[in-house]
Amino acid sequence: MxxxxxxxxxxxxxxxxxxxxxxxxxxxxxxxxxxxxxxxxxxxxxxxxxxxxxxxxxxxxxxxxxxxxxxxxxxxxxxxxxxxxxxxxxxxxxxxxxxxxxxxxxxxxxxxxxxxxxxxxxxxxxxxxxxxxAVNPLSAREREILVLVSQGSSNQEIANQLFLSNGTVRNYMTSIFTKLNASNRTDAVRLAREQGFI
Known part of the structure; x- marks a missing residue:
């Protein structure tokens, strides 16, 4: 062979x-x-x-x-x-x-x-x-937001697309960072993909 x-x-x-x-x-x-x-x-x-x-x-x-x-x-x-x-x-x-x-x-x-x-x-x-x-700690909304982040969307673009305020998106991002122990948006996307969360 x-x-x-x-x-x-x-x-x-x-x-x-x-x-x-x-x-x-x-x-x-x-x-x-x-x-x-x-x-x-x-x-x-x-x-x-x-x-x-x-x-x-x-x-x-x-x-x-x-x-x-x-x-x-x-x-x-x-x-x-x-x-x-x-x-x-x-x-x-x-x-x-x-x-x-x-x-x-x-x-x-x-x-x-x-x-x-x-x-x-x-x-x-x-x-x-x-x-x-493996338990996914992210809520359905947090996963949705992180997928948009992975596609390069800014907080404002995500807010517009999901009919949320910019502040609400920021709060979701803070929650995502905390749950994944991520230091920034890129890190959060990487960690979520490695664990199969998105």
Whole structure:
């Protein structure tokens, strides 16, 4: 089988590739240092399984997964250190084949590769638990306002659109910042997306 490993930490990537190449049924392992490089490689090389880190420069693992689903038929395994419900939900929405934590051995990763190639799905139980028990602290109105913030709307534009006063929108924003422990609007949007709250 042919594999792609996309991981921005070169030492980790090299070690993983070496271990995978020691497996009898692994024919080739292509390496990508970031998401953009992963997409370029996938456009040029036929691959059976893509193993993607989430947080990479230029394109995230989730963006590479979405590109693959739009352009190719292959299995995708996301490996991550982050137990973030928002990331997991986005990966599930793109029909990721496996979503596992990085603290696994090469043998466990090979087992996951064989599982997905046989048509099975695999998700780390810790991640499933995080999503199942993640409670959204934002009210429906706060979510509505934060979505408009994420689209670049100012407080006044939000007030006009939702028939609220500017002061009311400011109060909602203060509440959002408090609930998410966010320092500013950009931070609030990022935190809410990571947790799958918007």
């Amino acid at each position: 042919k594999l792609l490993v996309a991981e921005d930490q070169s030492m980790l990537r090299d070690a993983l590739c070496q271990l995978l190449l020691m497996e009898d049924d692994v024919e080739a392992v292509f390496q990508a240092a970031d998401g953009e490089e992963a997409v370029q490689l996938l456009a040029e090389q036929p691959v059976d399984v893509a193993i993607l880190d989430i947080e990479m420069p230029r394109k995230t693992g989730l963006e590479v997964l979405e590109w693959i689903r739009a352009h190719q038929e292959l299995k995708v395994i996301i490996v991550t250190t982050f137990k973030r419900p928002g990331y997991f939900k986005r990966a599930l929405a793109s029909h990721v084949d496996a979503y596992v934590l990085k603290d696994r051995s090469a043998n466990e990763l090979m087992a996951t590769i064989h599982n997905v190639l046989s048509g099975q799905k695999e998700y780390s139980p810790e991640l499933v638990e995080e999503v199942a028990f």
